[in-house]
Amino acid sequence: MSDIIASGPVPTSVVQRMKEYHPPLGDRSGLRLDFNENTVSCSPRVLEVLGKISGAQLTVYPERGSAEAVVASHLGLAPEQVLLTNGVDEAIHVLCQTYLEQDTEMLLPVPTYSMYAVYASATPATLVEVLAEDGFEFPVEAILRRIRPATRVIAIANPNSPTGKAVKREDILRIIDAAPQAMVLVDEAYFHFHGETVLDLVGRVPNVIVARTFSKAYGLANMRLGMLAAGEEAMHWLRRVISPYSVNGLALACLPAAMDDKDYLNNYVNEVLASREQLAAALTDLGVPYWPSQANFLLTRIGPKHSAFAAAMRARGVLTRDRSSDPGCEGCVRITLGTQAQTASAIEAMKAVLNEIGWNGDQA
Known part of the structure; x- marks a missing residue:
């Protein structure tokens, strides 16, 4: 071909206006409390x-x-x-x-x-x-x-x-x-x-x-x-x-x-439900606002320091999900619930992080 085509065919107008979704994946080593996944394993x-x-x-x-x-x-x-x-x-x-x-x-x-x-x-x-x-x-x-x-x-x-x-x-x-x-x-x-x-x-x-x-x-x-x-x-x-x-x-x-494998399913669900109560009690003690949940996560309101919170939690090996870009969720971070032992680890990390970033309840 003697001539080089500068650009390819144009996609449809529907595709051009289609919303994009970019999951924040990348390095997910650590305690995965960001995507609401099962945090342990599937059934053996x-x-x-x-x-x-x-x-x-x-x-x-x-x-x-x-x-x-x-x-x-x-x-x-x-x-x-x-x-x-x-x-x-x-x-x-x-x-x-x-x-x-x-x-x-x-x-x-x-x-x-x-x-x-x-x-x-x-x-x-x-x-x-x-x-x-x-x-x-x-x-x-x-x-x-x-x-x-x-x-x-x-x-x-x-x-x-x-x-x-x-x-x-x-x-x-x-x-x-x-x-x-x-x-x-x-x-x-x-x-x-x-x-x-x-x-x-x-x-x-x-x-x-x-x-x-x-x-x-x-x-x-x-x-x-x-x-x-x-x-x-x-x-x-x-x-x-x-x-x-x-x-x-x-x-x-x-x-x-x-x-x-109903025993596996029931055991995991019971762990998550216990963790939900465990994290809710800890958030109350720490003064971190959250919304009661019927799922395997809790949505918290950290406030203006939401990005710093998520980054500091990651640095301590605990992944959380910053949801501030969702409608009405400014300053919100979502935390997935796993086993009670995992939730205990997340709570300890959270205590250290809130202190590290200089968070207080008035900022939420």
Whole structure:
């Protein structure tokens, strides 16, 4: 070629305006209290399954069907009502691609999980954000006022991240009833630490869709496993959109073992719940404001020294998550809960760091 092309093809206008997400990964050595992961390990039964995977098994394309039947059985659903996904991120992406188009809207209470807005922005639809009330209370009345015929998706994280706040079942039901033209996603990623669900509505209410993850309590974040549960009509369209091989075979092979090990799951969840009380008591003693949580983390308000706090905690080998850029979260840092021993270590580091950065309660 005699001429050099200065620039390549231009992406679509939708991609150009799409929100970007840059997870603060990099070096994560130390006590990982930043991403709400399981802080210990997956079930040992999962490791046993991995050890038995043969080379021949790696040569075939993965099939979801048998694993979806196992999950459905555990949850009291029909296999046709369960769709396994490459993490809940893919579940959100598929939902947005299925229902959002030009001249439609997605309603999103904020602050909340970032990927709802990212994947909504990958469609031509309009994202309508509704700010939480004081104390991060769920803005049910404001959401009800914003529902229009154009509303096609409403995303509700229950419990919510980064706040840990739970949504009352009656508020979810009011929204479902007020928006029959919209799919109401109830994202129950932190279900195991909360214990309340609307999974019983699946198959009975056509505009309800529930998401779950196997990244948190089950400790399978690296395997990227999530799921959607919905009525068969909605599933028909969701399965049309999703890639047939997006969930890898190793994850599918390990999932039944993870779900069967109830003792492991219960023990880990109980540790986290005890840690939640432990950290809450310590924060109270230290005078650090925080919000009560129904998830495996607590959101604290450090104030103007939030960056210095997170950096000093990292220097002491404890990773936390600065959430100051989220709506209404100025000065906030989120701390994941692991075992009680891990939480004790984090508390000791926090005491030293607060003194080191010259923090006092008036600054929050």
